[in-house]
Amino acid sequence: xxxxxxxxxxxxxxxxxxxxxxxxxxxxxxxxxxxxxxxxxxxxxxxxxxxxxxxxxxxxxxxxxxxxxxxxxxxxxxxxxxxxxxxxxxxxxxxxxxxxxxxxxxxxxxxxxxxxxxxxxxxxxxxxxxxxxxxxxxxxxxxxxxxxxxxxxxxxxxxxxxxxxxxxxxxxxxxxxxxxxxxxxxxxxxxxxxxxxxxxxxxxxxxxxxxxxxxxxxxxxxxxxxxxxxxxxxxxxxxxxxxxxxxxxxxxxxxxxxxxxxxxxxxxxxxxxxxxxxxxxxxxxxxxxxxxxxxxxxxxxxxxxxxxxxxxxxxxxxxxxxxxxxxxxxxxxxxxxxx
Numbered sequence: 001x002x003x004x005x006x007x008x009x010x011x012x013x014x015x016x017x018x019x020x021x022x023x024x025x026x027x028x029x030x031x032x033x034x035x036x037x038x039x040x041x042x043x044x045x046x047x048x049x050x051x052x053x054x055x056x057x058x059x060x061x062x063x064x065x066x067x068x069x070x071x072x073x074x075x076x077x078x079x080x081x082x083x084x085x086x087x088x089x090x091x092x093x094x095x096x097x098x099x100x101x102x103x104x105x106x107x108x109x110x111x112x113x114x115x116x117x118x119x120x121x122x123x124x125x126x127x128x129x130x131x132x133x134x135x136x137x138x139x140x141x142x143x144x145x146x147x148x149x150x151x152x153x154x155x156x157x158x159x160x161x162x163x164x165x166x167x168x169x170x171x172x173x174x175x176x177x178x179x180x181x182x183x184x185x186x187x188x189x190x191x192x193x194x195x196x197x198x199x200x201x202x203x204x205x206x207x208x209x210x211x212x213x214x215x216x217x218x219x220x221x222x223x224x225x226x227x228x229x230x231x232x233x234x235x236x237x238x239x240x241x242x243x244x245x246x247x248x249x250x251x252x253x254x255x256x257x258x259x260x261x262x263x264x265x266x267x268x269x270x271x272x273x274x275x276x277x278x279x280x281x282x283x284x285x286x287x288x289x290x291x292x293x294x295x296x297x298x299x300x301x302x303x304x305x306x307x308x309x310x311x312x313x314x315x316x317x318x319x320x321x322x323x324x325x326x327x328x329x330x331x332x333x334x335x336x337x338x339x
Contacts, residue, residue, distance in 0.1 A: 002026040002299065005076045005100070007067050007091055008083035009033040012105050016080040017056055019292045025299065030074040032064040039063050067091055071098035078128075078302055081105060084175040085182050089114035092129065096121045101128040101302040103295065106195070107187050107323070108316040110180075115317040122313060130298045131316035133195045134290030137297065140263045140271040141196055141290075143283050144254060147261060147273070148200060154257025158233040159200070161193040161252045167240035168220060184218045186327045187320075190238030192250075194326065195319040197226055197234055203318055204228055206337045211330030212239070224326050227335075 004020050006013050009031055020028050031039060039058060064070040071079075071094065078101040081091050089109040095102050102122070108131045109115040122129035135141050148156060167176055167189065175181040182188045197204070204226035212221040221239030228234065247266075254261040260274040273281040286293065300307045309315075325336040 002077045002302070003029045003075060005030040005032065005070055005074060005079040007032045007070070007079055007081050007095070008087075009039055010082065012082040013080070014056055015291055016082055016103075016295070019295045020080070021057075022292065023295070023299070026078075028061055030062040030064060030070050030076065031058065032067050032070045034065055036065050068094060071095060071100065076100050078103065078298070085187065086110055086175075086180065089118055092118050093121045096125040096127050096129065099125065099127065101298075103130050103132060103298045105132040106134070106316065107131075107183060107191050107320055108313070109320065110183050110187065112317065112321060112324070115313075115320055119313045119317065128298070128302045129313050130294070130301065130311060131313060132291075132294060133192070133311050133316060133319065134294050135192045135196050136199050136290075136310050137293035138290035139285035139288070139293075141252075142293075143271060143285055144252065144261055144263070145200060147259075147283070148254065148256070153259035153275070155230075156201075156232050156234075157255045157257065159197075159235075159252065159254045161196065161236040162250065163189055163193055163236075163238045164242050164246070164249045165189060165240045166242045166244040166246060166248075168214070169241070170244055179218050183323075184327075185238060185240045186219055186222060186323055186330075189240050190222055190224075190236065190326070191319060191323045193236040193238060194224075194323050195315070197236060198315065198319055198322060201226070201228055201232075201234060203322065203338055204234070205339050206335050207322065207325050207329050208335045209326040209330040212241075214241075219327065219330055222326065222330055224329070 002025060004026050006017055017028055020026050062074060079095050081088060081102055081104040083091060088104050092102050092104045108118060206227045207224050209222055209224040211219040214220045220241040223237045226234040249266060251264040258276045263271045269282045271283055273283055297307055297310060325338055329336045
């Protein structure tokens with residue numbers, strides 16, 4: 001039975017706690033949040049995806065307000081790092097140095113230097129570091145990867161991704177609205193699609209981004225063209241300045257030579273395949289969501305079970321690099337090369 005700790009008990013901390021508690025091979029033994037009130041009541045989650053609402057049973061769970069104290073007192077096998085982004089690197093490094101495997105929420109850090117230090121510490125400690133790019137594990141996105149790589153429907157002609165939310169309005173005044181703590185919309189929201197583009201097609205040769213700025217100068221909305229060494233057209237749009245009534249939306253449209261693949265999270269069924277001949281197909285999906293499936297992958301890795309390279313720290317670092325280039329392109333109005 002794996003002994004699990006959670007550092008940070010906001011929306012993502014609750015989500016990870018629920019996912020860990022659903023497993024029979026692991027037990028959450030400790031939770032840490034510097035805000036002593038965070039674990040009181042455990043009220044309603046405030047994120048985009050359902051699954052972290054309501055009360056969380058914390059009986060028989062040790063509660064801490066100092067992560068270092070938790071690492072010292074509890075005999076942990078692994079920890080979920082679900083603190084604000086600017087703290088990812090520091091607490092990941094401390095956990096690895098304490099001899100604990102780490103599942104750290106995305107993005108891995110706010111700078112490439114911090115990301116590289118996280119990777120180096122993991123290598124030195126001999127412990128597993130996995131970054132929570134959950135979209136790689138999301139059933140519809142995983143199925144898209146499988147369909148494209150099968151080659152059954154030919155090459156990709158165009159791929160368009162979209163992710164929209166009201167975060168700027170619903171979390172105004174929180175650490176999300178502080179770009180020095182969250183990295184802003186590009187690093188917190190849009191990087192999901194940046195990472196998936198990299199997962200599907202590799203690192204682009206260059207990016208060209210256009211952004212809409214807030215009065216304070218941060219990017220509220222972005223559209224990026226990713227250039228590759230062939231003629232496929234790949235774009236992604238992200239924004240978090242929508243009104244709350246619109247809700248959260250993620251979707252993609254992938255046009256291949258012999259089929260079109262369409263996903264919309266607000267639609268049932270969410271994923272449809274339209275072949276060149278015949279009726280539309282509803283692909284069979286794996287059970288669970290990206291959060292639970294990424295934890296399953298992490299568990300297999302730390303238990304020594306061979307796992308496919310769905311996500312590596314180097315992948316996460318490269319997604320951070322691409323997102324940095326997109327932010328630079330949007331602010332300066334230029335193409336940014338990545339080769």
